[in-house]
Amino acid sequence: MRPRLLRVCRKCNRYTFEQTCPICGGPTEIAHPPPFSPDDKYLELRMKALRREDGPGTQDMGSAG
Numbered sequence: 312m313r314p315r316l317l318r319v320c321r322k323c324n325r326y327t328f329e330q331t332c333p334i335c336g337g338p339t340e341i342a343h344p345p346p347f348s349p350d351d352k353y354l355e356l357r358m359k360a361l362r363r364e365d366g367p368g369t370q371d372m373g374s375a376g
């Protein structure tokens with residue numbers, strides 16, 4: 312038997328082990344997605360941010376995008 316994965320309803324955010332929500336009947340998805348995907352386009356930005364934290368001076372990071 313495979314271990315059942317905890318899932319979460321996309322509609323009402325209820326946690327369940329069923330593929331359909333027992334509350335509203337909506338679709339559920341795995342509640343624990345992989346930490347990152349190879350296609351993560353923000354990974355590079357995150358790495359840069361981490362490197363910045365490591366450095367001594369503070370750079371201008373104030374631009375909100």
Ligand SMILES: [Zn+2]
Pocket residue numbers: 320321322323324325332333334335336337
């Ligand atoms: Zn639901």
